[in-house]
Amino acid sequence: MQFTRSQIIFIAIGGFIGILLLLVLFGVLPGRRENLNVTELTVWGVEDTRVFKNIIEQFEALHPGIAISYKKFEENTYEKSLLNALAAGEKPDVLMFENNWLLKHGGKLAPAPAEKMSPAMVQSLFPKVVEQDFVAGGQVYALPLYIDTLALAYNRDLFDKAGIVFPPTTWEEVGNTVDALRVLNGKNLERGAYAIGGTSKGAQNAVDVVQALLLQGGVEMINEKHTSALFAKEEGKKMFAMYTRFSDPSSAFYSWNDSMQEAKESFTKGGATAFFTYSKELSDLKARNAFLDIGVAPLPQLDPSEEVNVADYWGLAVFNGSAHPSESWDFVVFATTNTNATNTYLALTGNPPALRSLIQETQENPEIGVFAKQALTARSWLQPGxxxxxxAFDEAIALVLSKELTPERAIQKAEATVTEALRGK
Structure with a gap:
C-alpha cells in the first residue's frame, strides 16, 4: 500500500508528537512530569490578598518548586472561622497568628526547626516582646510581620488652648493636666481630658492601658507554670486603683466615664482631648475629621528611666498538620526577615516594622516613628485568651465604677477569673 505525500507528512508529525509526549511523561523533557513535583502551600490570614501577592511572587521566584495560594478571612471572626475550618478538616500550611495566642493555640503549631529559626536568632532579629510572645520551651512558634504599640493621641489645638506646651511623659503629668483639659459643668463632665479609667465599652483600648500600668509597675502577671494569675498583689492593686480614679467623679483626676460618647468618636469631635491608640487606628481618626490637628506622643510612664510599653501585632506560624512544614517555615522566615519582603508588606499596610534593622531606620518617621521605637521596650505575658x-478586667472596672467593689477586691476577682481560665476550668 502506498501512502500519499500528505499521509506520510501526517504520520511523521503524529509520530514526533507521540515521542515528545513519552519523553515528557518519563521526565526526559520538562513538562507535566515537572509539574507533578510542585509543592503546594496554603496561607491563611486577615490581610488583603494584594498584601501577600507580591511577597508570594518573590518567594516563588526563589523557590520554583513551590506554589503558594492565599485565603483571606475577616479579622473580627478569624479565630472562630479558623477553628471551624480546622474542625471541618480544612487545614492551612501557614497561618497568621496573633501575638497573644501562644498559650491558647500553641498546640496547633509546628515549631521552627532550629537551623531555620532559633531563640537566639529571634533575639538578634526582633525586640524582646517577640521572644515573650512567640518563644516557649526553647522553640520558636511564630515570627512577627510587624509590631504596633500603644501611644497617646492628643488634640494639639486643645492642648495649646489649655497652655500645655508638651504632652505628658509620665502618669503623674497626666493627672496634673486633667484639670486644665477637662470641661466641667458642676459635677457633669462636658468634655473629657484623657479617655481613661473606664471599660472597653467607652474606650476600645482600656484594658491595654490597665495592662501597661501593671507591667510598668513591675507586676508579675502569672506564675512560671502558667497555672495561676498573680497580678492582684499589692503593687497590682495600687496600679489598678490608679487607673480607675480617672473615672471617679469624686477624684481630682476625674477625666472620663463610660456614659460619654465612645472615645474614638468623641476625640474626633472634640469631646475628649486625648486617648490611647495604636498606629493602625490613626488613618480612621483622620478620615473621621480631616481638619483635626492630631499629635502622637509616647505612652506615659511610671518611671521614664525604666520604660515599659505594650504591643499588639500579628505574626506568621506553621500549622502542625501541614504536610510540608519545612517549606512552610521557609516561607515564614522569608516573609518576616527578608528586607524586600518586609518592606513590601510595610509599604502596603502602613504598619510599624518588627525587624530591629528597620526599627532603627523608622524611628524618626513622623507617622509611625513613635510606635516603632516603643517596640524596643514593649513587654508581654502569656494569656489564656x-x-x-x-x-475579666472590664468586669473589674465596671464593679469599681458602680461602687459594688473596691479596686482591691475587684482586681482580686479578675485574678481569680484569669486563673480559672489558665487551669482550663
Whole structure:
C-alpha cells in the first residue's frame, strides 16, 4: 500500500508528537512530569490578598518548586472561622497568628526547626516582646510581620488652648493636666481630658492601658507554670486603683466615664482631648475629621528611666498538620526577615516594622516613628485568651465604677477569673 505525500507528512508529525509526549511523561523533557513535583502551600490570614501577592511572587521566584495560594478571612471572626475550618478538616500550611495566642493555640503549631529559626536568632532579629510572645520551651512558634504599640493621641489645638506646651511623659503629668483639659459643668463632665479609667465599652483600648500600668509597675502577671494569675498583689492593686480614679467623679483626676460618647468618636469631635491608640487606628481618626490637628506622643510612664510599653501585632506560624512544614517555615522566615519582603508588606499596610534593622531606620518617621521605637521596650505575658483577659478586667472596672467593689477586691476577682481560665476550668 502506498501512502500519499500528505499521509506520510501526517504520520511523521503524529509520530514526533507521540515521542515528545513519552519523553515528557518519563521526565526526559520538562513538562507535566515537572509539574507533578510542585509543592503546594496554603496561607491563611486577615490581610488583603494584594498584601501577600507580591511577597508570594518573590518567594516563588526563589523557590520554583513551590506554589503558594492565599485565603483571606475577616479579622473580627478569624479565630472562630479558623477553628471551624480546622474542625471541618480544612487545614492551612501557614497561618497568621496573633501575638497573644501562644498559650491558647500553641498546640496547633509546628515549631521552627532550629537551623531555620532559633531563640537566639529571634533575639538578634526582633525586640524582646517577640521572644515573650512567640518563644516557649526553647522553640520558636511564630515570627512577627510587624509590631504596633500603644501611644497617646492628643488634640494639639486643645492642648495649646489649655497652655500645655508638651504632652505628658509620665502618669503623674497626666493627672496634673486633667484639670486644665477637662470641661466641667458642676459635677457633669462636658468634655473629657484623657479617655481613661473606664471599660472597653467607652474606650476600645482600656484594658491595654490597665495592662501597661501593671507591667510598668513591675507586676508579675502569672506564675512560671502558667497555672495561676498573680497580678492582684499589692503593687497590682495600687496600679489598678490608679487607673480607675480617672473615672471617679469624686477624684481630682476625674477625666472620663463610660456614659460619654465612645472615645474614638468623641476625640474626633472634640469631646475628649486625648486617648490611647495604636498606629493602625490613626488613618480612621483622620478620615473621621480631616481638619483635626492630631499629635502622637509616647505612652506615659511610671518611671521614664525604666520604660515599659505594650504591643499588639500579628505574626506568621506553621500549622502542625501541614504536610510540608519545612517549606512552610521557609516561607515564614522569608516573609518576616527578608528586607524586600518586609518592606513590601510595610509599604502596603502602613504598619510599624518588627525587624530591629528597620526599627532603627523608622524611628524618626513622623507617622509611625513613635510606635516603632516603643517596640524596643514593649513587654508581654502569656494569656489564656484575649477575650478572657479583656472580660475579666472590664468586669473589674465596671464593679469599681458602680461602687459594688473596691479596686482591691475587684482586681482580686479578675485574678481569680484569669486563673480559672489558665487551669482550663
Amino acid at each position: 484575649e477575650d478572657v483577659v479583656r472580660g
